[in-house]
Amino acid sequence: MINANIENIIVKFLIKQASASELTELEEWIQDSNNKKLFEEYVKVNYAIEYNMREFDSNKVINELLEAYAREIKQKRSQKLRKLFYYSAAAVLSGVVMTTYFNRMNTDHKPAEVTKVVVNNVINAGTDKAILTLEDGSNVLLEKDKTYEKDNVVSNGKELICKHGNKSNSAVTYNYLTIPRGGQFKLSLSDGTEVWLNSESKLKFPVAFVEGSLRKVELIYGEAFFDVSPSTEHKGAKFKVLNKNQEVEVLGTEFNIKAYKEEENVYTTLVEGKVTVSNAAAKKYLTPNQQSVINLKNRDITIKSIDAYNEVLWTKGIFSFKGRNLKEIMDVMSRWYDVEVVFQKPELEKVKFNGVLSKNDNIKEILKIIKKTNFINDYEIKDRKITIK
Structure with a gap:
């Protein structure tokens, strides 16, 4: 291995x-x-x-x-x-x-004919950007190569840092960090916990934790990877990540949560350590290379074994697709490149691939690569809409 x-x-x-x-x-x-x-x-x-x-x-x-x-x-x-x-x-x-295969909707599927590709404009890859919402409701735009500093928070353009140190009283001030489509950002909390936020995500977090008390943040929606500072360094204080559909409790570990608004499931993937995942219906324990899946319709929690490393490669600037269908791949692409993707034929959504791509790749190059399989006939880019044909 x-x-x-x-x-x-x-x-x-x-x-x-x-x-x-x-x-x-x-x-x-x-x-x-x-x-x-x-x-x-x-x-x-x-x-x-x-x-x-x-x-x-x-x-x-x-x-x-x-x-x-x-x-x-x-x-x-x-x-x-x-x-x-x-x-x-x-x-x-x-x-x-x-390494490439297709889930056929019928047995006599034939390679598509090559047709003209229509590209009307340039679509850039995503970049470091976020919106910081302060306690008073004011918004601050955080962008790559631009610095920001106020009170106990500072940004270097790709990371927001809450200055180290805990409060000795019970008063907690919460801010929000919102990552738009086409964005990503890193957050360092006051206890040393590091959080990577993916496109179209929103996190509620305290500027400083109360010393010795439960450390708590809320992933309102989207995807985030957490590298949690261990409880042994904070007088045994546990760390919890809340979401309207689940609660994750940890002592000190690395894990990923994916809870996008339009998806039917919430995924929690454990890379290192141990966590519990719970909702009103059940409570489950995860060990490394396990993923919990909460079905939002029936609230059931199922556990499966996976390669956790592939699930968190997005934090390193890499798209990793292993057995993913084209619909799932395009959902990821649409968030990162801030585009709309539609399929002319429903069966095209079921084309499956294995592989890796850099997040810096041009969207046109990615579409050309997919077209080379001959399982799609063509694609069209118009304004910020991509049509898979």
């Missing part, structure tokens, strides 16, 4: 974001024959989407990889790194058939 650190480097390697030191670490790790096999299988199963949808030329793929990374390492190590690129390209090439 690949450890989380190496898995993270592999993902960054494949989307061209690995540093020279990370490449060196990966290079040394892969010298072991068993690790080499793990690497090849991992790439085949999880991360060939950007390659298997393109026309293949093995030499071209290898050369592109070499050119992209050669500048990041010392010349004296280039010969060893060449082997690493070869392993990656070979694994991708051998995984073409394995």
